[in-house]
Amino acid sequence: MNQVRxxxxxxxxxxxxxxxxxxxxxxxxxxxxxLLNLMSAPGSGKTTTVLRTIEKLRDELRIGxxxxxxxxxxxxxxxxxxxxxVIQLRTGGLCHLEAEMTQEAxxxxxxxxxxxVILENVGNLVCxxxxxxGAAKNVMLLSVPEGDDKxxxxxxxxxxxxxxxxxxxxxxxxxxxxxxxxxxxVKKLNPDIVIFEISAKTGQGMLAWTNWLxxxxxxxxxx
Amino acid sequence: MNQVRxxxxxxxxxxxxxxxxxxxxxxxxxxxxxLLNLMSAPGSGKTTTVLRTIEKLRDELRIGxxxxxxxxxxxxxxxxxxxxxVIQLRTGGLCHLEAEMTQEAxxxxxxxxxxxVILENVGNLVCxxxxxxGAAKNVMLLSVPEGDDKxxxxxxxxxxxxxxxxxxxxxxxxxxxxxxxxxxxVKKLNPDIVIFEISAKTGQGMLAWTNWLxxxxxxxxxx
Numbered sequence: 189m190n191q192v193r194x195x196x197x198x199x200x201x202x203x204x205x206x207x208x209x210x211x212x213x214x215x216x217x218x219x220x221x222x223l224l225n226l227m228s229a230p231g232s233g234k235t236t237t238v239l240r241t242i243e244k245l246r247d248e249l250r251i252g253x254x255x256x257x258x259x260x261x262x263x264x265x266x267x268x269x270x271x272x273x274v275i276q277l278r279t280g281g282l283c284h285l286e287a288e289m290t291q292e293a294x295x296x297x298x299x300x301x302x303x304x305v306i307l308e309n310v311g312n313l314v315c316x317x318x319x320x321x322g323a324a325k326n327v328m329l330l331s332v333p334e335g336d337d338k339x340x341x342x343x344x345x346x347x348x349x350x351x352x353x354x355x356x357x358x359x360x361x362x363x364x365x366x367x368x369x370x371x372x373x374v375k376k377l378n379p380d381i382v383i384f385e386i387s388a389k390t391g392q393g394m395l396a397w398t399n400w401l402x403x404x405x406x407x408x409x410x411x
Numbered sequence: 412m413n414q415v416r417x418x419x420x421x422x423x424x425x426x427x428x429x430x431x432x433x434x435x436x437x438x439x440x441x442x443x444x445x446l447l448n449l450m451s452a453p454g455s456g457k458t459t460t461v462l463r464t465i466e467k468l469r470d471e472l473r474i475g476x477x478x479x480x481x482x483x484x485x486x487x488x489x490x491x492x493x494x495x496x497v498i499q500l501r502t503g504g505l506c507h508l509e510a511e512m513t514q515e516a517x518x519x520x521x522x523x524x525x526x527x528v529i530l531e532n533v534g535n536l537v538c539x540x541x542x543x544x545g546a547a548k549n550v551m552l553l554s555v556p557e558g559d560d561k562x563x564x565x566x567x568x569x570x571x572x573x574x575x576x577x578x579x580x581x582x583x584x585x586x587x588x589x590x591x592x593x594x595x596x597v598k599k600l601n602p603d604i605v606i607f608e609i610s611a612k613t614g615q616g617m618l619a620w621t622n623w624l625x626x627x628x629x630x631x632x633x634x
């Protein structure tokens with residue numbers, strides 16, 4: 189198998205990101221590609237969740253993945269091993285992604301041939317929430333070990349997402365994490381958010397999450 | 412007990428941060444105050460580690476704390492409950508701290524009356540590593556649930572710290588985290604870094620960490 193393709197980002201373009209993102213979203217809608225922007229803190233289990241999601245949906249949907257990292261290709265290598273098309277975006281220190289970077293990554297993936305592209309954003313709860321990537325939906329991953337106080341500290345991230353996946357629920361007995369407290373805090377910020385509880389490691393809860401993602405993808409691609 | 416004092420940061424000053432940081436560091440050295448910049452991803456256990464550190468050192472050192480967050484005072488409230496002087500810096504969306512912000516926070520703490528000020532930076536592995544806060548030493552916290560691949564993905568953070576605390580070691584059996592692998596990866600980036608293994612929750616390993624911090628504080632304050 190050949191190597192993962194790496195795209196190095198030179199600089200942030202900033203200005204006009206909202207307009208670029210809206211344009212990209214429309215282009216993706218026209219070509220029937222659902223772009224999912226997956227955000228979380230470092231080490232919440234984004235890549236493992238993406239791998240489990242691929243397992244569940246790869247027979248029904250044509251999937252591609254964009255991995256964004258400051259450095260390394262460790263995540264992209266894990267996706268590449270599944271045979272799913274993947275592009276590694278190296279942000280070279282930049283803490284978030286913008287629509288033009290997403291577009292550059294998509295151009296390496298042949299998105300017209302894909303139903304679903306999962307964009308794994310830089311591991312960070314601050315900056316990625318501020319920049320529209322052009323995605324159809326934003327989804328956030330919060331892992332149990334991070335604690336139930338995160339909605340209080342990073343309200344914008346929880347407010348900009350249409351779904352929240354609470355990961356590593358298999359470890360809940362080892363942590364002071366109150367599921368109802370976190371749900372109440374999230375719903376206060378974002379009453380319409382859909383919440384899933386999963387363990388990407390054991391596979392628990394993956395069915396509800398992948399059903400939601402399949403439905404959203406089909407709705408978007410038929411619109 | 413009165414309320415935690417909150418300082419709201421208006422904007423990033425950016426330019427000239429290195430010079431401001433160097434000046435602040437010299438001022439702190441002259442007044443015998445050791446400033447520790449503690450950085451980590453969200454949910455690594457910074458505040459719990461600070462609380463344990465206060466417990467161990469409060470009889471020997473006059474300690475103050477600066478808590479930096481995008482929003483909320485939940486961390487500062489926990490410190491405030493111990494009776495230790497604390498200031499909450501609210502960054503209003505900003506993902507890192509600069510020297511001028513540190514200085515503003517310090518001005519609310521009467522640092523001349525303190526031997527050790529612990530600055531709990533914004534939970535983020537990207538941006539805080541790029542900005543000198545004026546601290547005497549930078550210390551990073553990595554928690555076991557985040558995974559042993561973090562040095563590969565966030566090399567700058569691991570390179571700019573003089574010590575690394577690996578937290579939540581009480582949960583290691585629940586995660587695929589290889590201690591030797593992470594140490595090798597960190598030492599490759601930063602051969603001189605000192606590494607501590609702790610559980611801030613159970614107290615395990617706190618003695619070695621607080622001994623190091625006490626020694627560094629005394630060395631600095633006598634120099």
